[in-house]
Every structure is written in C-alpha cells, then in structure tokens.
Amino acid sequence: MSHPLGVSRPDLVVTDLPQPEEVFGVQRIGAKELVKYAIGPSLIALGISIGSGEWLLGPQAVGQYGFVGVGWVITVSALLQTFYNVECSRYVLATGEAPVVGWGRVPPGFLLWVPLSVFVVIFAFIAGGWAASAGQGVYALVHGTVAPAGAEEPRLWAIALLVLVFVITAAARRISRALELANWLMVSAILVTLLLIDLFVVPFEQWWDAIRGFVTPAAPPPGITATQLGGLAGFTALASGLNWYVMGHYRDKGYGMGFRTGFISGLRGGRSELLDSGVTFSDDARNTATWKRWYRLLMVDMWGVFFVGAILGMLLPTILMARAVEISGQKPTAANVPTFVASVLNEQYGRPMFVLVLIVGVLILFSTQLGIFEAMVRVTTDAAHATSPRLRALIEGDPRRFYYPFMLTLLVVIAIVLHLAVPVELVQWSANMSNLGALIYPFLLMYLNSRLPRAARPHWWHYVILVLNFLFFGFFFVNFIADFIGEPLITF
Template identity: 80%
Template sequence: MDQIDVRTQQLEGPSRQLGVSRPPLTVEDLPEPEEVFKVSRLGARQLFMYALGPSLIALGISIGSGEWLLGPQAVGQYGFVGVGWIILVSAVLQTFYNVEISRYVMATGEAPVVGWGRVPPGYLLWAPFGVFIIIFAFIAGGWAASAGQGVYALVHGSIAPSGAEEPRLWAIALLVLVFLMTLFAKRISRSLELANWVMVGAILIGLLAIDLFIVPFDLWWEGIRGFFTPAAPPAGITATQLGALAGFTALASGLNWYVMGHYRDKGYGMGYRTGFISGLRGESSGLRDSGVTFGDDAANAGRWRRWYRLLLADQWGIFFIGAMLGMLLPTILMARAVELSGKKPTTANVPTFVASALDAEYGRGLFYAALIIGVLILFSTQLGIFEAMVRVTTDASHANSPRLRRLLDGDPRKFYYPFMLVLLVAISIILHLALPVNLVQWSANMSNLGALIFPFLLIYLNRQLPKVARPRPWHTVLLLANVLFFGFFFINFISDFFGDPLVTF
C-alpha cells in the first residue's frame, strides 16, 4: 500500500486527529435519522421499513454454520446441558461486541478495517492483517460446501454419497449466484438486507412450524433450560468442539467486525457523510477514503443518542433475539431427529441428518421442507461471508492506497467485482480439500483468534471518540470478557492442533 502522508492532507474546515498514520477526521454535524431515511417521522412502521436492517445481514450469517451445523451436531451428540450455557454466553458477549464495533462506525463513518489502521503502529500493519485474517478464516469455504450438499439432496431426493463431486459444483453455482446478486444491485448493502429479510423470515417461520409439529414439549423445555443451566461440559466433548460452537454461535466472535461496516453503508450516524459501495446498477456514491466525525456540542449529542438507541434496537431486538431463536429451533429439531432415528450426527452427515430422519418418520414432505430450510440457512451464510470478504478487502485497499484510487478513478466497484471473481475461483478450489464441517470448525476457531486482538484495538479507538460517543467503563470490561472467553478456546485449539488440548472432559 502507498504511504499516506498525513502532514500534506488538505482538509477543508475543522478536523480532528484520531490515532496515528491516517488523515485527521473532518468534523461535520451528525445528520438526523429522518434526513438519512428520507421520512418526516421515524415511527414503528418507518423503523422496520427503513432504519433497522444491518443486523439482518449479520443474522443471515449467524443462522448458519453455528446454528445449523455445529450447534445441532454438539446437541445431537451430547445433549443440551453443559452445552447450552456456552451458546448463551457467546451470544450475549458477541452482541455487546457488535455494539462497540458499530459505535466506532457510527461516530466516524469508517469501516472497522479502515479504523484499525489508526491504531499504533499504524495502517501498514493493521490494514493488511485485518484483510488477511478475514480471508484466512473464511476462504476454506465450509459454509459453501455444506449448502452444496443440501442442494444436491433437493435435486436428487437423496443424500450425496461420500466424496461426491456434484455437491461441490452446486456450492460453486451458489457462489456465482452471490456474484450476480451484487452485480445487479443498486446499493449492495440494501440488496443484502432485503434478501435476508426474506430468507431469515422464511427460516424462522419454517423451523417454528416444523418444531411445533414434531418436537414434544419436554424437548422444548430441555433446550430452553440448557441455555440457563451452568454445568460442566458433557463427557466426551472436546474443548475444540466447544470453541467452534462458541466461535460461530451468533456470528464470528472476535471477527464480528467484518460485517459491521454495513452500518456505514446504511447511513447510520456519520456513515451518511462518507458514502457506500454501490452495485453496477447504482450511481457511484463517491465513497470517501477517510472518515468524518462530529463536534462536542449539545445538538450533536442529542442526535448521537438517537442513533445509539437505533443501534441498540437493531442489535438486541433483531440480532440477539434472532440468533437465540436461530440456535434453539434447529437444536431441538436435531434432538428430536436423534430420538426418531436412534443415531447421532457425524461430521460427514450433519448438513442433511435432520432431513434424513424426518424422511424416514414422516415422509418426503418434511424431508424436502427440512432441506429447503437448510439450504436457505447455509446460503444466507454464504451470501454474507462471501460478500464480506470482498467488502473488507475493497474498503482497506480503497482507503489506504492513493495510487489504487487513481487507477480506479475513485470508483471502488472497479476493484470490488474483479476481486470477487478471483475469490470465487480460489474458494472453488479450496472447498474440494476437506469435509464441510471440518472446514467450518477451522473457520470458527480462527474467529476466536480475533478475540485476542481486535477488542484491544477497539478500546484504543473508542476512547478517542467525541465525548458523548465514548463507551462507559463497564463496556470495556465486557470487551475484555470477550478476550478471556473466546481467547481461551483459541489457545486450546492451537494446543490441540499441535499436541494435546488444554482441557478434556
């Protein structure tokens, strides 16, 4: 990346330096939510139609690898008690973490991967590292391979044989579908929101209907009770399995920041002043390469509190509740499938285990219903992860390389779409290399590595925001709790990978 000389930046109007190595933030007023969403009044109807939504993209990813693969597999093999409380703690900590990441995005209009470049020693370390860890964690493609298995079963009416090539070809076809969805969008984030409104709604309604039909009350109660019962993990489960479950419950633990940049594109807070990545059908928004913040005055403080309340509603009202339902409904369905079949899911068959069990007991109707839900779950994950890898790389490259911006004529789409094609080819090769759930477990534990690093960067940045936007001390305590909880699982994963795990049960 080209060297950025902050001393030669010509800024119009007041500015405020935040951190090191990147240009100062221009100071402008926060917009009112009504100005951003183009409504005269932000009531309940307008709230759901226009204001809420970025958390749905995160939720579409969330109700995926953890909720459909790792959680059901763990519960199917070991039961609810001793597993459920890890799910709850993970979801609570991650939602707090999401709010803190989004606090920075709203206060500066910068995507997190751009903000990391303001942390000492500067962007030459943190921007490439942020891109690398996201690509490294998710390029394995387990989420894509699992979706391909579901599509194969839908097409053929049977489970794919071990090692079959066709499921991988379906996974690649779904990657192409993601590319086309972004290609023909006017505003990419808005298109992802609308797609996830449909998919997440269909997933939760479909799961609820099937669970009400076939899952007895005692299993519902066991699932709910498991969330709130502190107990030692069950005998036989490994801390590596629990780490994968914790890492991909809710979203991606320490790497959740890779999705929170959608608050900028939605126009939350100062994101309205910095622009967004548009699709080819939309006009280029003039995405700024550096952020904008606001002054410490009463008018801006009042507007900030309004934006912060919207953020809390989006994260706790949609993301957290949706993530908990997204874990409860599939896991109790898996527990019922285990009862019906007399078998337990394995790493190889967990993507289609429930559908097979329902087929044997209830016939083809529920078999196909479960498969459709599974494909929607895994495709919504595929959509969010694939696009986010491209988005993070585009944001980092566009913000930190003046030479690239000149080459692109200031239009990040000229980087976004070619890089997406390159990534599509790379994932298509890599997903041939291992079982889907093994790939997902790898990604989840890489997510836990992020929890050892990025909360500290976030603490540094958020302490320098305008006074009204700065976090309270207990927010910092919760960020450190993320470090301890998810960091333990990553250290155990490394210990297990090279020898013996730190803990066995």
C-alpha cells in the same frame, strides 16, 4: 476543523451528525419507519449468524452430547458477541469508517493492522465449509437422497451458489440494501418454518430441556472436546472476535457519520462517492442529542433483531436435531450433519417433510454464504480503497472496479479450497480462527472508542465486557492451537 484520532491516518473532518429523518427520507421515525428503513445491518449479520453454527456445529454438538453443558456456551457467546457488535458499530456510527479502516489508526499504524486484518478475515473464511454444506443440501433436493461421500456434484452446486452471490451483488443498486432485502426474506422464512416444524415434531419436554440447557451453567459433557466447544462458541451468533467484518454495513446504511462518507454501489446503481477517510462530529448539545438517537436505533437493531434472532436461530435447529436423534437412535457425524435431520424426518413423516427441511437448510446455509462471501470482498475493497492512493487513481475513485474483479478471483480460489476437506471440518476451522480475533480486536476497539467525541465514548463497563470477550473466546482459540500442535489445554 478536524479531530485527531490515532496514528498514520488523516485526522477526521468535523461536521454535524445528520438526523435519522434526513438519512432515511421520512418526516419521523415511528414503528413503521423503524422496520422499513432503520433495521437492516443486523439482518445481514443475522443471515450469516443463522448458518454454520446454527445448522451445523450447534446441532452436531447437541445431537452428540445433549443440551446440558453445551447450551450455556451458546447463551454466553450470543450475549458477549452482541455487546461486541455494538462497540464495533459505535466506531462506525461516530466516524463513518469501516472497522478495517479504523484499525489502521491504532499504533503502530495501518501498515500492520490493515493488511493483517484482511488476511485474518480471508484466512478464517476462505475454507468454504459454509458453501460446501449448502451444496450438499442442494444435491439432496435435486436427487432426493443424500450425496455419497466424496461426491463432486455437491461442490459444483456450491460453486453455482457462489456465482449466484455475484449475480445478486451485480444486479443491485446499493449492495447493502440488496443484502438486507434478501435476508429479510430468507431469515423470516427460516425462522417461521423452523418454528412450525418444531411445534409439529418436537414434544414439550424437549423444548423445556433445551431452554433449561441454554440458561443452566454446567460442566461440558464427557467426550466433547474444547475444540468442538470453541467452534460452537465462535459461530454461535456471528464470528466472535471477527464480527467487525460485517459492521461496516452501518456505514453503507447511512447510520450516523456513515451518511457523510458514502457506500459501495452495485453495477446498476451508478457511481457513488466513497471517502477514503472518516468524519466525526463536534461535542455540542445538538450533536449529543442526535448521537443518542442514533445509538438507540443501533440498540434496537442489535438487541431487538440480532440477539433475539441469534438465540432463536440456535434454539430451533438444535431442538429439531435432538428430536431427530431420539427418533432415529443415531447421532450425526461431521460428514452427514448437513442433511441428517432431513433424512430422519423423511423416514418418520415422509417426502414432503424431507423436502421442506432441506429447503430450510439450503436457505440457512445460503444466507451464510451470501454474507460471508460478500463480506470478504467488502473488507478487502474498503481496506485497499482507503489506504492506497495508487489504487484509487487506478480505479478512478470507483471502488466497484476493484470490488467485482476481486470477487471473481475469490470465487475461483474458494472453488478450489472447498475440495480439500469435509464441510463441517472446514466450518470448525473457520469458527476457531474467528476466536483468534478476540485476542486482538477488543483492545483495538478500546483504543479507538476511548478517543471518540465525548458523547460517543463507551462507559467503563463496556471495556469490562470487551475484556470478557477476550478471555472467553481467546481461551478457545489458544486451546485450538494447543490441540492442533499437540495436546489440548483441557479435556472433558
């Protein structure tokens, strides 16, 4: 029995949804089991989320222009992106296919959408601004001072951190699980430490200004460009229209039909089977009830962990930046924003605070580096493995034989590219390229999700929210292109 879905890809084999207890190897899913086993992909997404936008673009925008007229962009972006994440993950849970493979089912077929999607993801993130910024933080930690403009050593540290990502994935038994555990440690340390620093440093009035700015609609402040706002919108939470590039971790986690299709194992994990096409479930009472259970777990993971963490991840660094601007009487620039707060707090509170803030900054940017670098490799591996029988024969069905050589190749390319521009400028480029995805993928999702088994299909209002993603993030991308080739569509 099979379920036809789209064009140019095999029909989905039909079988039963597994029960969550079967997947996670427990007798029941209580609060302890939820935290220990079910939560995970959202942490990988959150590790990327609390990074370039939260430590660079958000603080830079707030440091230069304040919260009013900027904060609401953060809130709207986080809300829209979390809804979008759920819709991307819906497809993964119902079919066990990573989104980049699913796009190949949309007319005219995989020959257009799969290579284009791989290209867009790599083109958006290969700039390496997240890596270069992390390198600046490591340099400041090692030398106790901010790196001079154009220094080579921060770039060498950035390359060393890329190598560390390779080591983490190579040492893993299951790559997704290794990323989850790393992000449990880093995200927890980041949020707790930032909260304690903010409680110590930031007066109540600035907390209130920030919270009010996040929920008060207001015109953008004079002087800020729509390109800056577009970068902030694109990299608040995750990566606007390109968030799908991380949602394939639900497959590797075993959510829903992902349990039937396999995962990418690490070098220590031994060979694991990864199907080249997805599976789905029949529309009967048992599967409908099981789908609802999986969907509830997804909602907890996305809204309870990702959304809350994304808002805190933007609030805590931006109010710290606002306080640093008030203390110093200066504003951050694109060149010094990665280490601006640490430098200001060093003068006000001494060397221990300088070191602590730098460590937080390095953790934030490394968690982003870990997730983005691995995801570029993962998306390309999934796409190549699913669509090329010749490659599957060449690697003897073991995706690791493509994954690791490609990761090393990409490492070399990023090491070259990150020498080309100021890190924050690279990040703004990546963020606005992420907004390009919002012009394309919401409509591909509508096509795919409307053809899932009845129990898994979205309600009508989910489609409305996908159109809002298209309008909100798409506007910023169109403006970015207009600004790049001539005049922006709108100025403030």
